[in-house]
Amino acid sequence: MTENSVTARPRAELARPGSADEAFFWLRDVLGTVAPRDPRTRRLGERRYRLEILAETCDRDTFLLVTSWLGSEAVPAITSKQAYADDLRLWASVARELGGHERFFVGAITPDIIETWTKTQKAQDKAPRTINRRLSVLTALAEYAKWKTKDQSIASPVTKHDRPKVDPRDETTATPILEVPEFQAVVSAADTPRQALVPVLIYTLAGRVTECCVAGLHHLKSLDGHRNLDLRRKGGKGRVWPLPDRLCALIDVATAGRSEGPILLDDQDRPMDRHSVDRLLTRLGKQAGVLPGRDLTPHVLRASKLTHMHDAGTPVEEIQEYADHAAIETTLRYIRRRKSTALKAKHAAAAVAVYDHLVDRFTTPGSTW
Known part of the structure; x- marks a missing residue:
């Protein structure tokens, strides 16, 4: 003891x-x-x-x-x-x-x-x-x-001089993004409706894994012929989420007529937590052949959905609200990475016009320099 x-x-x-x-x-x-x-x-x-x-x-x-x-x-x-x-x-x-x-x-x-x-x-x-x-x-x-x-003598041992500088635009440690065909491959790799529901639910809601795991069937409510999900988001914030009919149909199949318990169960009827979700997504990601050398995580799906919204021209304020980010700077981390990559590709391609004809003698097959 x-x-x-x-x-x-x-x-x-x-x-x-x-x-x-x-x-x-x-x-x-x-x-x-x-x-x-x-x-x-x-x-x-x-x-x-x-x-x-x-x-x-x-x-x-x-x-x-x-x-x-x-x-x-x-x-x-x-x-x-x-x-x-x-x-x-x-x-x-x-x-x-x-x-x-x-x-x-x-x-x-x-x-x-x-x-x-x-x-x-x-x-x-x-x-x-x-x-x-x-x-x-x-x-x-x-x-x-x-x-x-109420002890005013207590002070943190950490000072600003102890903290390493963090580059907010550091792309080397950023969450990777799935392109739409890659996400579709992940869903296609699922063997059962329950397996498919995990990436589909997280992606649709741009949800955090814990939010989706604690969502229960009693949180599904019907209003004016449409079903909503009472989702408890980070910080205890309650949100009502209108669910697309296609997602509702998948939920109905995956829950097989259940009226209580969590929405997400594994194929052995066990409630899913973030660890079991991680294991499932890692397996589906490997089967789908996405993110070689990295595991597919719930956060990848969340970042992918928000980035796809930006690709579709959704205003950043709408993306922030959808993601429930308190600060727009957090949302911009997803968006700036895509915009930055496109701009870098554009400017790098423009540089080729400057030296293109000068390197032909080195790159043309059969040339002797």
Whole structure:
């Protein structure tokens, strides 16, 4: 048993719904499970509750602070809560390795440790976006701790000098895009209606994988002869989504007359989560022969749909609203990449006119220079 015990019993066994235990088990379920990777062998371990791992790696006060933070609206999105929990697990290992602390606590990571860690990450050629995201977790936790405890002496160990510069137009790490024929090949690779529904639903809604996985049949509503989907988007934002008739027909076939449960089930009748969706899309992508050397992910489908909207001449403000992006700069990351590629191709082709006749003697077959 750990100092901060996390019982594995289901919430149904709780004596009083609405008690402190109910809130605790709610957060446990929201954070979900993860298979920690052994730092030496790189092998995945058994799946465990993220909350259980935090209980083992944090001291008691910090564990209570972290559960308060992750359970609050300071971190509204479920995927962000899970990512932050995973990043805190990383920082706990850093505090143990570089600081000699058995348990993680606010203040365990010092500026000196940050400096050493960031240099190590750069030496390992980690992406600047990844480094910044993990540093941001420490800053966000410090800010919440300062507010929660009213201790004005608490400060983030991260400064602007620790953060690597991120090029917002860096195309080398950008999400790849499927062209329309490539997406069609992915759908064609599906063997069952349930398999086909996964890429079709995500692409149609330009949805995030978690949003689509939690969508249930009870979220489908009929209005004036048309069916809508009550979709809960990132940050808890509720959206009513009119569904095309063709998509509704596929949903009906894939759900086979069910009236309850999640929309997405695998072929073994198990609810799909982001991991099972990732596995399915990776397999379909390989069968379709798209993205050689890379896995097909839900985010690729989301980026593809938004880019196809831009290709069709949809105003950027409409694309932003469809994607539910809070900032238009986020939407522009999808669009600028396509426009930038087209412009580069145009200007590169124009350059050929300058030297075309001069390199004929080198490129013409049979020439002796």
